[in-house]
Amino acid sequence: xxxxxxxxxxxxxxxxxxxxxxxxxxxxxxxxxxxxxxxxxxxxxxxxxxxxxxxxxxxxxxxxxxxxxxxxxxxxxxxxxxxxxxxxxxxxxxxxxxxxxxxxxxxxxxxxxxxxxxxxxxxxxxxxxxxxxxxxxxxxxxxxxxxxxxxxxxxxxxxxxxxxxxxxxxxxxxxxxxxxxxxxxxxxxxxxxxxxxxxxxxxxxxxxxxxxxxxxxxxxxxxxxxxxxxxxxxxxxxxxxxxxxxxxxxxxxxxxxxxxxxxxxxxxxxxxxxxxxxxxxxxxxxxxxxxxxxxxxxxxxxxxxxxxxxxxxxxxxxxxxxxxxxxxxxxxxxxxxxxxxxxxxxxxxx
Amino acid sequence: xxxxxxxxxxxxxxxxxxxxxxxxxxxxxxxxxxxxxxxxxxxxxxxxxxxxxxxxxxxxxxxxxxxxxxxxxxxxxxxxxxxxxxxxxxxxxxxxxxxxxxxxxxxxxxxxxxxxxxxxxxxxxxxxxxxxxxxxxxxxxxxxxxxxxxxxxxxxxxxxxxxxxxxxxxxxxxxxxxxxxxxxxxxxxxxxxxxxxxxxxxxxxxxxxxxxxxxxxxxxxxxxxxxxxxxxxxxxxxxxxxxxxxxxxxxxxxxxxxxxxxxxxxxxxxxxxxxxxxxxxxxxxxxxxxxxxxxxxxxxxxxxxxxxxxxxxxxxxxxxxxxxxxxxxxxxxxxxxxxxxxxxxxxxxxxxxxxxxxxxxxxxxxxxxxxxxxxxxxxxxxxxxxxxxxxxxxxxxxxxxxxxxxxxxxxxxxxxxxxxxxxxxxxxxxxxxxxxxxxxxxxxxxxxxxxxxxxxxxxxxxxxxxxxxxxxxxxxxxxxxxxxxxxxxxxxxxxxxxxxxxxxxxxxxxxxxxxxxxxxxxxxxxxxxxxxxxxxxxxxxxxxxxxxxxxxxxxxxxxxxxxx
Numbered sequence: 001x002x003x004x005x006x007x008x009x010x011x012x013x014x015x016x017x018x019x020x021x022x023x024x025x026x027x028x029x030x031x032x033x034x035x036x037x038x039x040x041x042x043x044x045x046x047x048x049x050x051x052x053x054x055x056x057x058x059x060x061x062x063x064x065x066x067x068x069x070x071x072x073x074x075x076x077x078x079x080x081x082x083x084x085x086x087x088x089x090x091x092x093x094x095x096x097x098x099x100x101x102x103x104x105x106x107x108x109x110x111x112x113x114x115x116x117x118x119x120x121x122x123x124x125x126x127x128x129x130x131x132x133x134x135x136x137x138x139x140x141x142x143x144x145x146x147x148x149x150x151x152x153x154x155x156x157x158x159x160x161x162x163x164x165x166x167x168x169x170x171x172x173x174x175x176x177x178x179x180x181x182x183x184x185x186x187x188x189x190x191x192x193x194x195x196x197x198x199x200x201x202x203x204x205x206x207x208x209x210x211x212x213x214x215x216x217x218x219x220x221x222x223x224x225x226x227x228x229x230x231x232x233x234x235x236x237x238x239x240x241x242x243x244x245x246x247x248x249x250x251x252x253x254x255x256x257x258x259x260x261x262x263x264x265x266x267x268x269x270x271x272x273x274x275x276x277x278x279x280x281x282x283x284x285x286x287x288x289x290x291x292x293x294x295x296x297x298x299x300x301x302x303x304x305x306x307x308x309x310x311x312x313x314x315x316x317x318x319x320x321x322x323x324x325x326x327x328x329x330x331x332x333x334x335x336x337x338x339x340x341x342x343x344x345x346x347x348x349x350x
Numbered sequence: 351x352x353x354x355x356x357x358x359x360x361x362x363x364x365x366x367x368x369x370x371x372x373x374x375x376x377x378x379x380x381x382x383x384x385x386x387x388x389x390x391x392x393x394x395x396x397x398x399x400x401x402x403x404x405x406x407x408x409x410x411x412x413x414x415x416x417x418x419x420x421x422x423x424x425x426x427x428x429x430x431x432x433x434x435x436x437x438x439x440x441x442x443x444x445x446x447x448x449x450x451x452x453x454x455x456x457x458x459x460x461x462x463x464x465x466x467x468x469x470x471x472x473x474x475x476x477x478x479x480x481x482x483x484x485x486x487x488x489x490x491x492x493x494x495x496x497x498x499x500x501x502x503x504x505x506x507x508x509x510x511x512x513x514x515x516x517x518x519x520x521x522x523x524x525x526x527x528x529x530x531x532x533x534x535x536x537x538x539x540x541x542x543x544x545x546x547x548x549x550x551x552x553x554x555x556x557x558x559x560x561x562x563x564x565x566x567x568x569x570x571x572x573x574x575x576x577x578x579x580x581x582x583x584x585x586x587x588x589x590x591x592x593x594x595x596x597x598x599x600x601x602x603x604x605x606x607x608x609x610x611x612x613x614x615x616x617x618x619x620x621x622x623x624x625x626x627x628x629x630x631x632x633x634x635x636x637x638x639x640x641x642x643x644x645x646x647x648x649x650x651x652x653x654x655x656x657x658x659x660x661x662x663x664x665x666x667x668x669x670x671x672x673x674x675x676x677x678x679x680x681x682x683x684x685x686x687x688x689x690x691x692x693x694x695x696x697x698x699x700x701x702x703x704x705x706x707x708x709x710x711x712x713x714x715x716x717x718x719x720x721x722x723x724x725x726x727x728x729x730x731x732x733x734x735x736x737x738x739x740x741x742x743x744x745x746x747x748x749x750x751x752x753x754x755x756x757x758x759x760x761x762x763x764x765x766x767x768x769x770x771x772x773x774x775x776x777x778x779x780x781x782x783x784x785x786x787x788x789x790x791x792x793x794x795x796x797x798x799x800x801x802x803x804x805x806x807x808x809x810x811x812x813x814x815x816x817x818x819x820x821x822x823x824x825x826x827x828x829x830x831x832x833x834x835x836x837x838x839x840x841x842x843x844x845x846x847x848x849x850x851x852x853x854x855x856x857x858x859x860x861x862x863x864x865x866x867x868x869x870x871x872x873x874x875x876x877x878x879x880x881x882x883x884x885x886x887x888x889x890x891x892x893x894x895x896x897x898x899x900x901x902x903x904x905x906x907x908x909x910x911x912x913x914x
Contacts, residue, residue: 037814037815037827037828037829038814038815038827039813039814039815039828040746040747040813040814040815041813048746050742051742051743051745051746054740054742054743055737055740055742055743055746058736058737058740058743059737062733062734062736062737065733066729066730066733069700069701069704069729070726070729072704073704073707073725073726073729076704076707076708077707077712077722080643080707080708080709080710080711080712081711081712081714082711082712082713082714083711086711090644090711090904091643091644091645091709091710091711092709093645093646093907093909093912094645094646094648094705094709095646095648095649095650095912095913096648096649096650096651096652096702097649100649100705101649101652101698101702104697104698104701105694105698108693108694108697108698109694112687112690112691112693112694115690115736115740116683116686116687116690119683119686119739119740119741119742120683120686120687122740122742123679123682123683123686123741123742124679124683126742127679127682128679144518179676183512183518184510184512184513184518184609185510185511185512185513185609187674187749189749189815189817191746191815194745195674195742195743195744195745195746195748196674196745196746196748196749197674197676197745198674198675198676200603200609200610200675200676201512201603201604201609202603202606202607202608202609203608203609203610203675203676205675205676206676218824218827219815220817220820221817222674222748222749222750222817223510223674223749224430224505224506224510224513224818224819225513226430226513226518227426227427227430227504228426229430229819229820229821230426230819230820230821230822230823231822233824304824325425325426325427326426326427
């Protein structure tokens, strides 16, 4: 009962804030095109929603403090401004008051207690949530400057674009993310799905999401990780169960074997490409770079630095620094014909 | 009565004024070998203002790059160097030296002493700090040593391991960064020891600890805090240098070292460091607000207790910078509580400042304007700090532009505003001339407007998911317009700072002559000449209250009748 009342009070107080925030988010989204902004005010998953609930409560309390104290301060400054017709005498000197000091010590203590208890509840609710049996396991490995996604139970390895099934109240299918790093610190952040969690070498972490709506959610690395930290972008596709099953089915296949692009495949397997990249079903088994078995199933290359088209792929292979200066992939010094053959081969990897 | 206990310069001063007609070279030599606390104070402040302009220019370069998406004004690597150098410079070569410079100049004057306790240690500390700064900036020339010139640290001012390891940061830029901080850190430690010794042992007769001006109290607390916090930073830097040069594995994750240990070391320095910077600013506000409200500070003992309280609590909050590194839920909850507790003594301070203004007659001179800006902005900074301390919300806001907005509200909105207030307030004492009030008001209003355009907007772009430390951003994320606004505000601040710099130079030659006590103030530094003579006071002052000059000006109604 009391909880309901306080929940209603919170909603009431935070309503104007939500409106403003939503207006800001919409304004920004409208200004820059159709795709929605990765706003923390537009949650699509349980952890992000419960964080938003907490944040509105905290905003309401801090907003109240701001209006009260800021208002008193502004009033004091206006009311006690020096006036032109002043007689030049000093005002009454007041040195302090123990009662007043006690009052403005005790009231903040009470506020802190309330804020702390509310916050602690959400910490435990998110961080110590039990993992359901139906949860999907994904291992996320941060690399300079791309994401590796491994689905150990499904035998899938992919990069930069995470696919997860949609979850619902009746059929909860959360995804448990195990976060590792191959080199330096990174941080996994898709604001609409959950708060961020760092990927730290030698320090495995875990987080979870249960997206409630299908669609594309964007984010990016949130811990400075070197030259191209800014272009370590992240996409999460939330699929319907059917779409997800089809995607899994597709990803479990070995790389396409198309005889018409044998020349390109030969280049791939005889140049240094195989040192870093893997294509299942071929001798290429490198692990330093993204798995290319189903390269063309991804909408972007270079961790989101460019859309995945024949032209961008070609430019990327010719000189990765052109698209992403500082990327660790070297330019392979191939001639035009070789690049064409290589691109022809890669575009068959669906 | 009072005349006999307190020397008023001009009536009692008998110090011979040596008008040396030295050649330029001799006069420069005099500045280099000086052990006078006032000259060293001026050196600190001039040095810091120089680096303020440098680091400000770096900030503007950052903002030009981010004004539009996909810009090529700076390369990714140069951008990373710019934000690393901007942060490192502002914290270590601007914030700390300028505040310790004020302490150097003002603490002996305020407690009626003739110099610091250890004048030569004082000079040594300054030159260590100065060489630390030169070492850091030498990395622009020597960062890659023999392999080629032109580099600088590019690992962020927090320099998280293992990005600082040789494998990820070749060349010597990171070494210059570590060594510069070790060297200037020792300088800071020396000054901290000096301030503590001075306040504890050099006070004039009658100046009990509870009669010290609040600025002196705050510097005493800050110096104690500095001794505790610079030490782990220095230790961590030495470990980093061992890793990089002697094959150590403290932070080398590929050999079993720990990246998280570096974070703990860095933030147990880094968070109290915020208080090391902000508490002198509190001290400045606590001197200026009473004088321009024409009232004694409200609740002096509570202010002292709150300062000591903040210092203690600040040592137990560091891991609130690490809510996203995967601590246990109980660990997270602990740091939520300890961080929120900081709000209590900080709130007490704000309430006491408001109560000091309450019932006063406010004079809106430039120093007071900056302090009023400080009060509002510090209130907001404290409240966004509460928001960040709520760990789950922190998981969203950490490393976003919201955090950048929050700490710039503290570092610029609170600290830099009070640094400007202090310079407008004490410049007449130091140079004997007033700063121009007209230029001062232009400076204030432009800086205030630019500040709010930039940093208010940053909160929103953080809510929209923009992370920090990125040299460019995607055009489809809804951040374009906001970033342009942020950059525009930055330019306005830049113009305001140039006006300030011009005011400093121009007023030195053409400013109105100040006299000893231009603000009708109450602490001891205003009793001596402007600028103060060598050794400050002709005769040792004797005080009976916290406001010796009030007692002198109001012999019928002195403070010591009322002070507990």
